[in-house]
Amino acid sequence: MRFAAHRITRVLAASGVVAALVMTSACGTGSSTGGSSTSDSGGKVELTFSGWVPNIEKAVDLWNQKNPNIQVKFTRVASDAQLNFGTQIDAGSAPDIIQMDQYKFPNLVIDQQVQDISQYVKDTKSDFIDSAWNVVTYGGNQYAVPQDSGPVAMMYRKDLFEQYGIEVPKTWDEYVAAAKKLHEANPDVYIAQFSPNEEEMFVQDIYQAGGSYLDSDGEKWKVTINDKKTTAKVAERWQELFDGGLLKTEQMWTPEYWSDVNAGKIATIIRASWFPVLLQENAPDLSGKWAVAPTPSDSGDGPYANTGGSVDAVTTLCKHPAEAAKFITWLNSDPESLKILISEGGLFPAAKAGYDLDELNQASDYFGGQKVNDVYIAAAKNVISKGKMGPELATASTSMRDELTKVSNGEQTFAQALDNDAAILKKAIKSKGLEVE
Amino acid sequence: MSAAVSQTQPRDLKAMRVTKETGAGVLRRKTGLRRSAQVKHGMAIKVSLWSRILVWVVFIVAFFYFVVPALWLFVAATKNAGELYTTGGFEFAHFRLWENIRNLFTYRGGIFARWILNSVIYSGFGSVITALVSAMCGYALYVYEFRGKKIIMGALMASLLIPATVIAQPVYLLLIQLGLGNTMAGVLLPSFVYPFGVMLCYITAQSSVPKEIIEAARIDGAGEFRTFFRISMPMMMTGLATVFLFAFMQSWNSYMMPLMVLDDPNLYPVTVGLVDWRNQSSSVAALGTLTITGAFVSIIPLILIFLATQK
């Protein structure tokens, strides 16, 4: 082995080739092998677009038919591909337009890998719900167009609430009271599950209370996830439910979780607009037993949280940002396109125009004939839009999972989890060389 | 499996008896010892007491540990999402295997079949090239003396110690620079570098290609490459098959590099595709069942190949 170690140093010293490679690859200044092909030919613009919404090709085709001079070429990628977009932009091989998860998107804005498209999209602000617009706005400028949103509502076991004679809660106080009554009436029934791996179910309550991971005063980032003003009440409520043994601690999406749902151990699920269809698929036997109501709130009448979705952004490689912005605005707010995205892509749009479409709101047999999205649309129209998106949110949500796991093991409280997560987020932002307090 | 046991056992026993007899015969002739046969006979009686029962117990436990979990996959592949969560792990509900398989191969235009094909290309074709590249290098290291030989050998040893995580990101950067991001070549090219295969080929050449034969071929006027492909390589076949097999298993299992290099799901190998489905199954419910059925289907060909090569 010593032999090997000795040899390797010699090999390294000997390879001048390697040194050359180092320079090109590490600095990202190598020749652009560019996949981005924005070529003018007779006034015709060609744009490349990568995303993962099912059947979005049909909407792109429709655009191409209507706009012979702005042709879009769509490439389907897996959602994991978005982690590579940054590297590809640096290497000059990314597409003109990319779909990004709203939590992962801010890092691209900060690394200046996407274009400021304010001048092209500013006037469309009123077409989108405020909270979605907030997600694409950084320092007062827009860097993307919101694609979908995830307003939150409460699915509940109508039959169980009726059976035990409990009113469906409208306020959080009623919710806690209902939790106690349910569990008393039947020790096997819990008001909800607590899933450390689905940290957003906790964070969405913080959103609803007006909190957020980050804020900024225009000069510095401010970590606000442990801001007592907005989060204390939420943390206390979760702590009370958890300490009272009123939550079933279970990782979400696991067979274990679905078997609990199927066994009727979970009475409410407060989650975003994409959840009802999953419930239907994974608990088919419970058809007719579920209904949807607005999320409880302090006032009993909102506001509601939006857990967000994806955005479409224009990369710095794009030579025709005006045309690209025009396309993504059409894609995400024109009723004709929205019809396709809703019915074939399964999206809950961020554009208000989508909420009037029949495609979005159909009666569901599973939910006893209820028009489920009535509730979700109402929530979307009454969404709270404070707080900001910022750098390192993916880090923050990953570490939130770890911190909540410690809570579930009884090692710390929800309030401590928030403090710890805040510290981790702060450190991550600082390590990027950004100003943070 | 129990059927397999009863089928293979008699054949194996017969084969073993044959080898043992000839082995003993050779030995007896060699040493001229009669006693060995007697000793052996006595041994056999001693063995057949409780220790044989113990061995049976050990392998029944081993069967439960190694094989039964895999049977769970089969049972799970016969269920739909609801049944998966409401029925026991080894308990059949409605037998929906064919329905699940049909869904598997029709989902999104049959992309699963595409993944299987991709895996065959990455692992099958890729490993043939890997074995060839390794064979040429290992052979040359054995046959020739040349400048840089020792450097290559040292680098081979050292490279066994380099964790893949060290080079994953730089390899990806490099592939993008070369315009190989999101291409099959981007997955294949790095997989051809298989230092362990080279070492194995070197050892194989050493033990199976006599220098005299190469010398004789030269005297007959055969070129170096002709000698390699026509004479040496056939002699190294057993070793090459081993390199191929290990390279195949490695790339069949590899997950992170293809995930990094490929953006287009159409280019995915089965493993990456299945994990992608599994991650998406939190938003597309039908994928939960498809993931399990896909996992089951994806190991069938391997088990068949494996059983076939055992014979």
Added chain:
Amino acid sequence: MTATTRLANPESPSGSVSSVKSFNTAKPIQGAPERKPRYRSTPAPYLFVAPFVLLFVVFMLAPMVVAIYQSFFTVKRSGLGFTGGRQTLFAGISNYLTAFHDHEFMTSFLRVLMFGVIQVPIMIGLSLVFALLIDSTLVKFKKTAQIIVFLPYSVPVVVAAIMWGFLYQPGVSPIVKGLKSIGVTVSFLSPQTVLWSVGNVTTWCWVGVNMVIIFAGLQSIPQDIYEAARIDGAGEFRIAWSIKIPMVMPSLMLTVLFSIIGTIQLFNEPSVLQSITGNVTAKYTPAMAVVNVTSQQNNQNLGAAMAVITALITLVLSLIVSAIQQAAAKKEARS
């Protein structure tokens, strides 16, 4: 990628350390030296090694150098980050210091160390027992026995982890239910047990390959040695203990070495189990920490530094193992 190396490990079929050793010292081939000059003039050797060497330099050596290079730099931004651009600056060893101060990253080393100390001996021990049993005259159903132990190897690690994941969850696991019915309550996914549940997946997947390596070593032992021992009245157990194990030691050490390298690079099993339990944290193993920092936090420089640290620790451990092995071999030779 780590999957690859994890796999790259135990893949010496006939590869025993003795053969690797002969490779290592590159002893001159019998009868070759005097002919050496004659081959110097031919370009053939260079053409033969060219494909491998070229690929090796481009896809292994260069990336490694790039990683080391990257680890000494850092990307600077300013203010909120929306203006002012990015600058790549020389950072000295600051990335390394950050890594050493990362409590979770350092803990992950202790964790895999503990894993290695317990899981590797169990796995190799099982492999050895199965190899010896199948090699002995006790087992008549050799092929079937081999297939049983080797079968899990045809299941990709990722799929195996998904599968065991189901078997660990109380609500759906027949194991947990079965144990409960006889009054034993187990939790495979608690903070204390989850590491060993990961270890079980690893063991399940790799016992077979390691067994094959050891078995190949056993097969290369000349049969007449046993015959002689039997004549002297040695039983199967005695033969295994006094002849087979010492003779197969090189293969055994090779599997240990590869398993240790694999342990430090543990990635696939824990990251799949992460989706069913929060007790596998984001930086549970060194490899997971590297990936987390590189792709989640998008900090390639810090990620590179962590990767280099991991490589160095792998190197040190490998040197220790081979030193122990050499010392043992020397002792053997003396006695």
